[in-house]
Amino acid sequence: MFSKRCEYGLRALTVIGEAGKEDRKVGIKEICNLAKTPESFTAKILQDLVRRNIIDSLKGPNGGFYFSKNLDDISIYDVVLAIDGEEIFTKCGLGLSECNAKKPCPFHNQFETVRSELFKVCSNNSLNELLEGFYKQVYNR
Amino acid sequence: MFSKRCEYGLRALTVIGEAGKEDRKVGIKEICNLAKTPESFTAKILQDLVRRNIIDSLKGPNGGFYFSKNLDDISIYDVVLAIDGEEIFTKCGLGLSECNAKKPCPFHNQFETVRSELFKVCSNNSLNELLEGFYKQVYNR
């Protein structure tokens, strides 16, 4: 469904978010140890998320990755969109670029339902909710 | 969502199914011309579908690919399962193999909804319905 980049990104963000609750920046090593993601690869993903203004970073001692936005204001959708793009939310299930919504095949509306359900899940849940649920579940914290 | 293999496979099957209505076997060239899929690649996919008993084939003159089953008895799900496997219908959206349904995070049930919606679309529609809808739509036949 989502790419590895996206999965790793989301997991890394939960670690950053959790640390942020104690106003702490986190380094890539700590992030990857907890999130269980490959270090260099995750670093690239996070660099990307900095560029796309999902997170911020600071170099040097006591530096690391952190959120300057409120976690409630960043949805899963925002992250997936930033990393994987909109395709998963818009692309036809049968991969047929030729046909359009004006003259849809019977599946069009049915796939639309699936896609919009996915969109709902992703956009109705913020990173804060991901933290409360996913993070605590997975890391037992 | 689905792999190229899966998309091409489904498209090719519509061509084979349509020809089957006039009791005709179809060769790979005709299939790929209509379905607009790469020939050698599609051939591999169809070989696979023969092995998995979705379709049958016959070599030699007047040979080609054909269905021996009734199109009503083959669902989109059957095809996706044969080509892409069950992952898309079962895998956690966050790619976390560690956690399970017994102690689910808040997203688990939400993703479950998406997955089961996808399953419903795929299993409630047979190749026959794909033909009636998709094929006629796309090829204007």
Added chain:
DNA sequence: CAAATATAGGACTAAAAAGTCTTTTATGCA
């Protein structure tokens, strides 16, 4: 300012998915 620390950037390698090409095997028909 210098040394230590941490992210950013760039150039890689590895693995998986997508796609091609050439040879072999089975079938029908003259």
Added chain:
DNA sequence: TGCATAAAAGACTTTTTAGTCCTATATTTG
């Protein structure tokens, strides 16, 4: 029986995704 036809099989190449590693740049602190 032999030739034409069409799928099957196998060995490739290409592209994309995943992942690594090394160097440069920014920041803190003594």
